[in-house]
């Protein structure tokens with residue numbers, strides 16, 4: 001299930017953002033998933049639930065925005081919406097389609113709690129100290 005590794009990368013990006021911008025909690029993660037990205041949304045939700053544990057996104061809601069797949073049809077010279085990578089043009093039936101959009105998965109937006117709580121703060125300092133020790 002590659003959704004698990006996708007979610008791991010997403011959490012890594014979020015933790016990196018949290019370090020850079022100094023927020024302690026993520027309340028919601030908005031993801032954009034293209035219809036042609038090859039991602040199963042239920043698997044994504046399941047995996048996110050597993051990998052977020054013990055991270056800044058532990059209590060975060062996962063909000064998924066699906067983006068339609070689009071393609072350029074060389075048969076009728078127009079932009080069309082497609083559901084699969086291999087399909088005929090819905091307008092003219094041509095198979096000469098070039099996918100132009102809806103292949104990506106990205107983080108659109110994070111809802112964060114940037115009021116630093118004392119407890120969360122000391123937790124982060126502790127984490128940084130540990131990393132420093134491990135690195136030297």
Ligand SMILES: [Zn+2]
Pocket residue numbers: 073074075076077078089090091092093094
């Ligand atoms: Zn066409």
